[in-house]
Amino acid sequence: MGSVPKLVIPASADLARMRRDRMHRIHAAMGEQGIDALVLVGNTNVVYATGAIWPLADAGRVIFERPVAVVLADDDVPHLFSPLHTDDRLREILPEDHAHGPAHLEFDEGVEIFAERLAELIPAQATVALDEWTHALRRAGSLVGKNGAPIDGGRVISKAKAIKTPDELALMRQGLQITEQGIAEVQARLAPGVRQTELTATFLRTIFEGGADANILDPIWQIMPERIADGPWTTTGDLACPLLTTERELAKGDVLWVDTGVSFEGFHSDFGRTWIVGEEPTAGQRAQFDRWRSIMDAVLSVTRAGATAADLTAAAIEANGGTKPWMPHFYLGHGLGIDSAEMPYVGSDIGEVFDASLVLAPGMVLVLEPIVWEDGAGGYRAEEVLVITEDGWDPMTDYTYDPF
Amino acid sequence: MTVTEIQPDSAQLRAVRRERVLAEMETAGIDILITGRESNARYVSGVPRLWLAGSRPFGPGCIFVRASGDIHLVSTWDEGVPDDIPREHLHGITFNSQNTLAMLTGIDGAAAARTVATDGLMPSTVGLLRKAFPDAELIDGEQMMRSARRIKTAEEVDAIRASVRLAEDSLAVAAKTFSAGVTERGLTAAFMEAMAAAGVTTPTTQDVAWITSPTDRWARSTRDAAVSPSDLVAFDAGVIRNGYVGEIGRTAAVGGLESVGNAPLSRWDELWDRLLTACRPGASGADLLDAYATTDVPAPPVPVARGLGLGNDLPLVTHELPRTAAEQRLEPGMVFALTAYVWEEGVGGVYGQEPVLITDTGPSLLSSTPFRDSRSLTP
Secondary structure (H helix, E strand, C coil), rough: CCCCCCCCCCCCCHHHHHHHHHHHHHHHHHHHHHCCCECCCCCHHHHHHCCCCCCCCCCCCHHCCEEEEEEEEECCCCCEEEECCCCCHHHCCHHHHHHCCCCCCHHHHHHHHHHHHHHHCCCCCCEEEEEEEEEEHHHHHCCCCCCCCEEECHHHHHHHHHHCHHHCCCHHEEEEEEHHHHHHHHHHHHCCCCCCHHHHHHHHHHHCCCCCCCCCCCCCCECCCCCCCCCCCCCCCCCCCCCCCCCCCCCCCCCCEEEECEEEEEECCCCEEEEECCCCCCCCHHHHHHHHHHHHHHHHHHHHCEEEEEHHHHHHHHHHCCCCCCCCCCCEEEEEECCEEEEECCCCCCCCHHHHHHHHCCCCCEECHHHCCCCCCCEEEECCEEECCCEEEEECCCCCCCCC | CCCCCCCCHHHHHHHHHHHHHHHHHHCCCCEEECCCHHHHHHHHHHHCCCCCCCCCCCCEEEEEEEECCCCEEEECCCCCCCCCCCCHHCCCCCCCCCHHHHHHCCCCCCCCEEEEECECCCCCCCHHHHHHHCCCCEECCCCHHHHCCCCCCCCHHHHHHHHHHHHHHHHHHHHHCCCCEEEEEHEEEEEEEEHCCCCCCCCCCCCEEEEECCCCCCECCCCCCEEECCCCCCEEEEEEEECCEEEEEEECCCCHHHCCCCHHHCCCHHHHHHHHHHHHCCEEEHHHHHHHHHCCCCCCCCCCCECCCCCEEEEEECCHHHHHHHCCCCCCCCEEEEEEEEECCCCCCEEEEEEEEEECCCCECCCCCCCCCCCCCCC
């Protein structure tokens, strides 16, 4: 019997090696699907395929200013069509003949121009796939496959990105550390009279100073009610979460559910904890935390390569006395990587059949986020970020559960 | 005003926006409109939702039925949802396309729909909609929404002006950290902190400062590079307040712009004056591109004019799309970010951007201290 290989995450990433590994995976997935050229429009897919990093803009602004990547089956270097400033990174990864002006796929004229440029790169009969389509592309009949729709190229990236390489794990860990440095400053500021938006101000300053490339969601500092009925009405009859941040002042004893994340080197981080404003937890709140800990421990005890998502949900339900310890509109856990939530989803409404079919593999990064809720006495929620190994899992962070 | 509760957009704003969308749906013969883009969903529903950075794949977010006027929204809760969207029209977040399909087929009027429009497309969208609306034709809803949203109401202009003011104020606070040695990232940090401290936590761009290069028209080294006294540093300040975008662009040098040289500045002024002269009702986007050509300044890779509103607004004028530019007419009530960029070898770039409102008599700037009048980062 050979011993199980240990997962070693390097202190810093070899970016050139990481790009080579990714291109190898993309090409392998393209080969399996018979794709000659892959057109990528989704921001994070472009980041994955090219290694280009830029501060993500708001979802509205990006629509007219999106970088577009084209990966050819016989070329190890991707093409990038973009309005981005050329920076040291782009100069290093893209030769001049692979760096092009922006592609405007939202406009008929832009589609005509892109089609001409694409024709210079690939033969007319090439099989092309793309991750997102536009009405302008559809009108032009561009990139249409057999069924009147394009071949879904997004699957190439979902497949390639699922298992993180040691270089990728090193970057993810750095991104999580930047997030938690910001969170530590926020937590130090937590006091009655401070506004939710002031917590955001501190968080945003710290993450950019710490090296984050972007914030990825409006940070959540949700003041939790004691009873579900005291919060907004929901389609599920369960908790409403996450609710938006306002200038509301925190009061002594408020229970906050914190959820946030940043972007670093193309990877998204995730952070979740429960805080109490200006007070130590009560005995009841401590008991909730202990119960949460026992649910998390139960899930972690079955978490390893080869386990299914259903194994994790079963452990969580058993530890919670027979009911699901997570919010029905979300999940017990989700994958993390170039997207804030990606496969593998564990316990989502995709259903139990899917959970039973989803097998964890070494190098998958999982965020587990069970909750404990006692209607009338509030609840506890936190997130644990971990990487799956052959014989179990390794933690990706070591942030405190303070004040618990 | 301090905001401590999430509220929908005002009843008046919702009514006028929906009226415009219905009129466009009528003209285009659209029975059901499915929007996934936050801008379009907000325009129709009036509901603030969680801000996320980056592009999003298309998925149904808000559905508008022409015959009944019913609005359906993908939202698990009713916070920020106005009374005119009843609870039975709220649909929980789902990760399962079968549930999305069930939501669509369950909408009153779905079976009778002959024309369905979406504002985005995934490769899978055509198949999904064919199942949900077997007899309907799928058409472009994005063009229709762009048309509906193009002209701003007075209330919308006020909202944009308020956002611009916040962008100006936040940049003024960030400017206090502007000195030799500060990095692009550091300046972004200061801007974001100021914005959030003022009560708004949602930027439009997170690339706030850019040290222009003296050797390349559109380059930077890294965001960790430190500002030196000889650098021309461009600023892009953009915020979203109550859904509406306010943006300005400025350029500064540590020792004052004049310390770096007057040549690009005077060319910038010349370009700006020509651009602003072209901002009159009836002019086309091509006239804005001509202003660059006449001044003999190459246009930047980013749009010269980009609509301001809830996001992805018209006009969009870029030298990359000359025909599209020529097809767009400037009309009273349009609001856009107008950009002048002049670069000089050995010196760097001067970047200035103002929010422009087209009125019956010409352009009106929504910024309080335009770059042409004041070279300061502080209003």
